[in-house]
Amino acid sequence: MDNQPSRLTAIALAFMAVIWVSPFSWLILNAFNPLSTGQLEIPKAFGFDNFGLAVSGNAGRQFFNSIIIAAGTATLSVVVGISAAYPLSRLRIPGRNAFLWTLVLLRMLPSAGVLVPLYFAAQRSGLLNQLGVIVALTILNLPFTLLLLKNFFDTVPIELEEAAYVEGASLLQIVTKIVLPMSRAGIAVVWFFSFTGAWNEFLLPLIFARVQDAFPMSVGLYAAFGQQGAINYGFLTAFSILYAAPAIGVYFLLRRNMNTGFAGVGVKG
Amino acid sequence: MKNQANPWLTGNLFVLALGMLPAAILIGALLYFTAWAFAFSFTDLALVGKKSVEWSWVGLENFERLFTRRGFLESLWTTVIFVFFSAIVGQSVLGFLLAATLRGTQSTIRSVVEVCIMLGWLLPDIVAAFLWSATTSQTGLINQLIVVPLGFPPINFINSYALLVVTIANIWKGTAWSYLLFSAALDSVSREVVEAAKVDGATPFQRIWLVQLPIIRPHIATNMLFITIWTFTYFPLIFAMTGGGPGRQTETLAVFLYNQSFSRGNLGFGSAISVAMLLIVGVLSLFYLRLLREPK
Numbered sequence: 001m002d003n004q005p006s007r008l009t010a011i012a013l014a015f016m017a018v019i020w021v022s023p024f025s026w027l028i029l030n031a032f033n034p035l036s037t038g039q040l041e042i043p044k045a046f047g048f049d050n051f052g053l054a055v056s057g058n059a060g061r062q063f064f065n066s067i068i069i070a071a072g073t074a075t076l077s078v079v080v081g082i083s084a085a086y087p088l089s090r091l092r093i094p095g096r097n098a099f100l101w102t103l104v105l106l107r108m109l110p111s112a113g114v115l116v117p118l119y120f121a122a123q124r125s126g127l128l129n130q131l132g133v134i135v136a137l138t139i140l141n142l143p144f145t146l147l148l149l150k151n152f153f154d155t156v157p158i159e160l161e162e163a164a165y166v167e168g169a170s171l172l173q174i175v176t177k178i179v180l181p182m183s184r185a186g187i188a189v190v191w192f193f194s195f196t197g198a199w200n201e202f203l204l205p206l207i208f209a210r211v212q213d214a215f216p217m218s219v220g221l222y223a224a225f226g227q228q229g230a231i232n233y234g235f236l237t238a239f240s241i242l243y244a245a246p247a248i249g250v251y252f253l254l255r256r257n258m259n260t261g262f263a264g265v266g267v268k269g
Numbered sequence: 270m271k272n273q274a275n276p277w278l279t280g281n282l283f284v285l286a287l288g289m290l291p292a293a294i295l296i297g298a299l300l301y302f303t304a305w306a307f308a309f310s311f312t313d314l315a316l317v318g319k320k321s322v323e324w325s326w327v328g329l330e331n332f333e334r335l336f337t338r339r340g341f342l343e344s345l346w347t348t349v350i351f352v353f354f355s356a357i358v359g360q361s362v363l364g365f366l367l368a369a370t371l372r373g374t375q376s377t378i379r380s381v382v383e384v385c386i387m388l389g390w391l392l393p394d395i396v397a398a399f400l401w402s403a404t405t406s407q408t409g410l411i412n413q414l415i416v417v418p419l420g421f422p423p424i425n426f427i428n429s430y431a432l433l434v435v436t437i438a439n440i441w442k443g444t445a446w447s448y449l450l451f452s453a454a455l456d457s458v459s460r461e462v463v464e465a466a467k468v469d470g471a472t473p474f475q476r477i478w479l480v481q482l483p484i485i486r487p488h489i490a491t492n493m494l495f496i497t498i499w500t501f502t503y504f505p506l507i508f509a510m511t512g513g514g515p516g517r518q519t520e521t522l523a524v525f526l527y528n529q530s531f532s533r534g535n536l537g538f539g540s541a542i543s544v545a546m547l548l549i550v551g552v553l554s555l556f557y558l559r560l561l562r563e564p565k
Contacts, residue, residue, distance in 0.1 A: 009374065010374065013371070013378055013382050014378070017382045020385040020389060022404075022410060023404040023441075024400070025410065026400070026403045026404060027396075027403075080292050080295065081292065084293070087286070087289050090275070091285065102296075102300075103296070105551075106300070106303075108498055108551070109299075109550075111502070112526050112527070112546065113502075113546055113547050114299070114302040114303055114543070115526075115543070116305075116536050116539055116540050117301075117302040117305035138295060139298055139299050139302075140299070142299070143299070146292060161275070161277065162275065171277050171278075171281045200393040200395075202395055202505040203527070217393075218393060218394070218395045222509050240399055243393055243395075244392050247391050247393055248388065248391045
């Protein structure tokens with residue numbers, strides 16, 4: 001719209017932005033203060049000691065656990081999703097619509113709802129570990145991934161594939177040289193959603209991981225700040241920042257793709 | 270969808286079928302687990318002890334307990350309040366207002382505000398919980414900046430206004446999603462329509478209420494569908510901030526489910542809670558999907 005942005009609107013917006021980021025002040029003031037006491041105050045010292053603590057020992061190990069779980073889940077979801085979404089998008093399989101509707105319903109399923117059976121299955125098959133978390137998260141993620149990828153593949157014109165076939169391209173070449181590059185934005189979105197979803201995931205690893213060095217950062221942070229008493233706030237805040245950074249970083253890296261892909265998420269429902 | 274004449278597909282049916290197999294297995298597993306959750310809800314299965322091995326069928330006993338014992342109905346009510354105020358009122362309305370306002374402003378202001386809101390959304394749940402616990406604590410930002418300078422004694426917000434605090438934290442965290450969705454939706458409203466309304470003398474308020482809102486109605490329904498379901502089953506933020514307390518003030522259904530299943534170990538009863546949640550979410554989804562399909 002072309003109505004002039006009034007000064008009042010700008011001030012209101014700026015005010016809101018300040019309110020929105022203000023809770024971060026405490027996090028940053030404490031993380032860079034080696035003598036942190038968890039109070040909201042201007043630090044008398046400045047240093048990176050807390051970050052040193054947050055990357056060593058158990059904490060450092062938890063960082064790698066999170067990376068393994070998040071990257072593993074995202075990659076597995078995307079690979080499994082792509083190899084099923086392409087045929088789903090192109091072939092007229094009997095019962096396809098029924099299957100797609102099942103996916104829509106499954107996607108609405110609250111993950112808490114299948115937690116108990118999931119736990120039992122993992123316990124029986126000895127998968128109460130990281131691999132189990134990756135598989136479980138992929139299972140929960142897949143309806144969403146499949147639907148989204150199918151929608152993106154639907155937008156790739158089939159004429160291009162016909163042309164490539166006439167030129168002598170094989171199925172593999174058609175998929176890797178035409179379909180995948182053209183739906184890059186969609187794949188990036190799906191990967192991003194799966195990655196951050198798994199990176200943030202708390203409930204599943206809380207139930208699946210039983211020992212401290214198997215915790216991902218989410219559970220590690222919860223365990224650390226749940227313990228009352230002598231809390232090392234400097235360490236916790238530095239750890240929080242390290243934990244939050246990849247999720248935020250990945251978003252800004254993929255941002256351009258995200259905006260294209262995001263419209264698809266909304267409209268297709 | 271005319272694909273019968275696409276030789277690169279029909280000639281490779283086996284390969285394509287093989288590609289679908291892993292997904293089919295995983296989806297099958299999900300269906301199987303869902304069926305299991307239904308089956309468990311009729312048993313007295315426990316997490317540990319004798320009943321974790323020698324469980325028995327108890328018929329509808331778990332479902333009777335949902336309504337006769339304290340807990341479930343209170344949790345349902347807490348959840349409804351939480352969903353209504355944090356998702357529907359907070360995130361949706363605020364997200365829409367931001368999307369509508371920011372469209373008319375300079376790109377620098379727009380990106381700054383966008384990034385600020387996004388930070389909340391991108392922040393992992395547990396960090397957000399940690400941050401808001403600190404912000405609302407007795408020595409936290411709100412007390413130091415507002416309450417104490419006004420001459421009041423510091424308030425421990427999480428103890429006194431737990432539900433309000435988690436609601437605000439969730440608005441803070443989730444508004445970005447609604448904003449992004451509404452932003453994309455408003456982009457799809459053609460400029461001509463808005464211009465035409467302006468030429469016809471519509472006020473800015475009328476342009477939004479009578480022109481843009483009806484056009485983006487499908488997006489509103491989609492957004493409602495998503496955020497209602499998510500918020501309804503949202504667990505980590507509340508659990509990490511309050512654990513459901515003080516007392517049971519913030520024990521939403523997801524927290525109640527966790528506490529019953531994994532703290533108390535009543536897996537059978539827990540499954541009954543999840544079945545109830547599935548049914549509620551199913552009914553809500555049908556309602557929103559109708560809203561989505563209904564002709565204007």
